[in-house]
Amino acid sequence: MTNGSQSVAAPTRGTLQYFKWAFIVTIVGLALGVALGWQMTGTVAGTLGVFFICAVLAVLEISLSFDNAIVNANKLKDMTPAWQRRFLTWGILIAVFGMRIVFPLLIVVIAAKVGPWQAMVMAASQPEEYARIMRDAHLPIAAFGGTFLMMVGLSFFFDHEKDVHWVRWLEQRMQKYATIRGIEVAIVLSTVLVFSHFLDPVASEVFFKSAIWGLLTFLLVEVLGGLLDSSQEMLQAGAKGGLGAFLYLEVLDASFSFDGVIGAFALTQNLFIIAIGLGIGAMYVRSMTIMLVEKGTLTQYRYLEHGAFYAIISLSIIMFLQAFVHIPEVITGLGGATLIGISLWSSIRSNRVAEQVAE
Template sequence: MQSSSTNGPSRGVLDYFKWAFIVTAAGLALGAVLGWQMTQTLGGTLTIFFICAVLAVLEISLSFDNAIVNANKLKDMTPVWQRRFLTWGILIAVFGMRIVFPLLIVVIAAKIGPWEAMVLAAAEPARYAEIMHDAHLPIAAFGGTFLMMVGLSFFFDQSKDVHWVRWLEATMQRYATIRGIEVAIVLVTVLIFSRLLEPGESQIFFRSAIWGLLTFLLVEVLGGLLDSTQEMMEAGAKGGLGAFLYLEVLDASFSFDGVIGAFALTQNLFVIAIGLGIGAMYVRSMTIMLVEKGTLTAYRYLEHGAFYAIIALSVIMFLQSLIEIPEVITGLGGAGLIGLSLWSSIRWNRVNADMAAEG
């Protein structure tokens, strides 16, 4: 599919982040107003302002790989479905995952209604944060399993012909002919971690992980059915409703870690929504830029770094069921892998350009 950038004049990098900058300004201003209403002091206002900014940076650092994987899927989607994901999809990501999702957890865990959960978040933030913390184990198991399946499915692919860590990726490609090998690896990993937990926690972890695995498989099956039907109806259009649903569930899995980790900085749901919402807008801007500029094609190992980061994140989410791991480690780890893959891509481009010049 041709990049949409060919349909109009080339855009500068800053042009892609225009709306992200606008949302940042509006969000930080709203955070300052909220801080003043909550504390009635300049110091309190600046504290809330700073927390909003830190949460935005946290979300961006955790979401580099999210943007790259989104772009990888979007480049094969029709322009219509690209626009739908980048408009409706981002609304679901910002409002659904950053506001509705934390409320839904409390609704289920505390067995209360949505309105009561909202009141609890506003009136008793400490109790709200406690419920969210208690829900971390099943969330980590569900999200970690889903993301591990996403990462392994990229490497266990018979048609994959570009390898970054050659010895490892060539081996995984060779064994991709074994049906269900990714599922087997994930299940063994889940069993190992569940054995390390207390009996009660082990059951919760295992059950949630199985739901994460089933969700991935169901989204894959449903996506194939929807897209095959759409191909017949729309003369082969690629990446329709099935791909849209896949990206939404993927974004949700990426968001689990950031939403839960945000409660380490503040117990106020509305401050969290502002900070993470700002970060989500940068993810959207990065996704658009990657698709339109063809960055994934220009830097051949960038996708590899993102999928290695996804697998690393899934393992970290599993480890969080056993030990505390600061969010900064999660963010820096993923960013480091992507940065290394970018450096390798630039180096490969330079070497091949020199060889072409000599030839």
């Protein structure tokens, strides 16, 4: 990390150095998985099974979060050094412990109408019932998270100041209509209405209300972020991306985490194994975020963030579709990774063409 007068944008490390803490957390996490597996089963086979599930969950989290790291880097590059460090320290703690442990417990507290301690006891002694409650809560979670992520994705493309286009024929049209106030909200609400129309009346009401809360959360975070950051600019000229941006990134991470947390129950019903596996993956996302900011990768590969935001929109649609049918997490992860991979390839090809023209 850097001192208070410097940004994390100074490239001073090799690639592997960025993942030092991720490697350390991986070793500690897998060791905890082995200890937990032995304590639970008392057999070598059972211990190896828990070890394997922790490793698979870590890979699942990484594959689902490529786009998360890119979007984080896109926001972080405009934040002040102090707020960059706060997000990369306190923010990651909130992401690992809040979303991977507290969030599933909170769902059970609300859905089962029990206290936090009872929810923790249920996670330890009644994992099947705990997992059932989590699965039953998937519809409102999918509607909330899908709506929030769709607003994030569309807001990137409906920007009249955007001057770099990857899928030119589409993005130029979106930029053209960006001056129409509320166009993203209209598109998202129309999409929500279409999906809710095909659900039964009870599920449709739950889906629609949750989607509205997702939309309101996005708008409130945007408004609150603008108010907080503008007040900070009055106190400190030139300050960018303060508390408002921090809150935005935390809600964004929560929305990205919904799918991984719910999907993890397909592999294990043990909350503590899920926390270990997804926590390891979250540390790699943090390392990727820092590397993208310091190395200026988003500037070097101009279409990379476009691919990430297309992946976000596709993820939001997948979350909506999961109101009707289960979509394996491997498809979700591979879909996002493919879009990002194509955008990276397009960026490299564009750079080569630019170099040839310059010569």
